[in-house]
Amino acid sequence: MAKTIITQDGSAVNYDNILAVYIEENTYDGMESEMPSEEAVASYLLSADTVTDVTYVLGEYKTAEETEKAKSELIAWLQREAFGVYSMAENKGEV
Secondary structure, eight states, X not given: OOXXXXXXXXXXXXXXXXXXXXXXXXXXXXXXXXXXXXXOEEEEEEEEEETTSOEEXXXXXXXXXXXXXXXXXXXXXXXXXSSEEEEOOOOSSOO
């Protein structure tokens, strides 16, 4: 069994297929627009690009600090576990 990451929305991602894990800022105001409105809610996404050109959002967090912590915990698990399943932590704040 290979390492599997369970995203916050319940998708399973095989670690062997991941090329990169990174943090990106997400601003969404609920409207289909190019420019975010003043009511836009900022959040941070922990994303993963795969060998099949699919990008998965592993988790969405309210602050950059929460996102960095989630990324660090994921990296620590990957470094110490040979096999298994890792579930992304839920965000603490409202997104």
